[in-house]
Amino acid sequence: MIEIEHLQKTYQRGDGTPVMALQDVSCVIADGEFVTIRGASGTGKSTLMNIIGCLDTPTAGIYRLSGEDVSGYSDQQRSQIRNQRIGFIFQSFNLLARTTATENVELPSLYRGEAVDRDKARALLARVGLADRADHFISELSGGEQQRVAIARALMNDPPLLLADEPTGNLDSAAGAQIMELLTELHGEGRTIVLVTHDEEVAAYARRELLIRDGRIATDRAQSTLHAVRSAG
Numbered sequence: 001m002i003e004i005e006h007l008q009k010t011y012q013r014g015d016g017t018p019v020m021a022l023q024d025v026s027c028v029i030a031d032g033e034f035v036t037i038r039g040a041s042g043t044g045k046s047t048l049m050n051i052i053g054c055l056d057t058p059t060a061g062i063y064r065l066s067g068e069d070v071s072g073y074s075d076q077q078r079s080q081i082r083n084q085r086i087g088f089i090f091q092s093f094n095l096l097a098r099t100t101a102t103e104n105v106e107l108p109s110l111y112r113g114e115a116v117d118r119d120k121a122r123a124l125l126a127r128v129g130l131a132d133r134a135d136h137f138i139s140e141l142s143g144g145e146q147q148r149v150a151i152a153r154a155l156m157n158d159p160p161l162l163l164a165d166e167p168t169g170n171l172d173s174a175a176g177a178q179i180m181e182l183l184t185e186l187h188g189e190g191r192t193i194v195l196v197t198h199d200e201e202v203a204a205y206a207r208r209e210l211l212i213r214d215g216r217i218a219t220d221r222a223q224s225t226l227h228a229v230r231s232a233g
């Protein structure tokens with residue numbers, strides 16, 4: 001469970017001027033939810049995702065993950081939480097180009113200092129439909145394939161929480177739809193998914209939508225209607 005209370009984030013610009021990226025955000029996301037975050041550019045979506053993902057800390061306010069107040073955690077404490085509980089999927093895939101798909105999927109085990117489980121990495125690649133691409137270099141894969149490698153990598157430590165910041169932003173609509181079908185399956189397995197998108201069609205896969213405006217949640221609504229329309233069509 002994600003519990004956020006009166007979260008604020010202020011950045012310092014290069015010239016010292018403060019930028020209030022998050023003004024006052026409060027919300028609760030229960031285990032097993034599938035939520036999208038939408039809003040205009042620069043409204044604080046990635047800032048919020050980075051805090052939820054323990055990549056960054058808030059300037060003020062409280063963030064509890066599974067009941068644990070992680071707001072003031074050190075870099076080291078946060079990296080441990082990320083390794084154990086959170087999978088990330090980014091717009092730009094963030095893979096190592098001159099490395100094979102399998103090696104990329106294995107990276108999280110390396111970061112954990114564990115023995116690499118090659119069979120698991122290959123099974124995850126098969127699961128995202130890339131069994132026959134396992135030994136390809138990342139530079140030899142299409143954008144949609146690269147994003148599927150990134151999803152396999154995000155699953156390597158079997159995290160209950162998946163965070164995706166514009167996962168379909170660099171893909172055409174067919175490749176984007178494949179990614180969304182995969183995320184829907186992973187949600188069906190009980191994982192919590194929080195996804196940032198600009199795309200209404202992508203947002204329609206989720207059950208709940210948070211609309212961010214000027215560093216605040218402007219709207220928080222259920223998506224049952226949109227979802228029903230999509231399933232029927």
Ligand SMILES: Nc1ncnc2c1ncn2[C@@H]1O[C@H](COP(=O)(O)OP(=O)(O)OP(=O)(O)O)[C@@H](O)[C@H]1O
Pocket residue numbers: 011012013019020021039040041042043044045046047048
């Ligand atoms: N490291 C930083 N230093 C200073 N200002 C920052 C930093 N990161 C983000 N900002 C500012 O904080 C605000 C929110 O940025 P954020 O990246 O969260 O927006 P976003 O909603 O994800 O936008 P987009 O849709 O374009 O990705 C913006 O005004 C941005 O310029």
Ligand SMILES: [Mg+2]
Pocket residue numbers: 045046047165
């Ligand atoms: Mg962003």
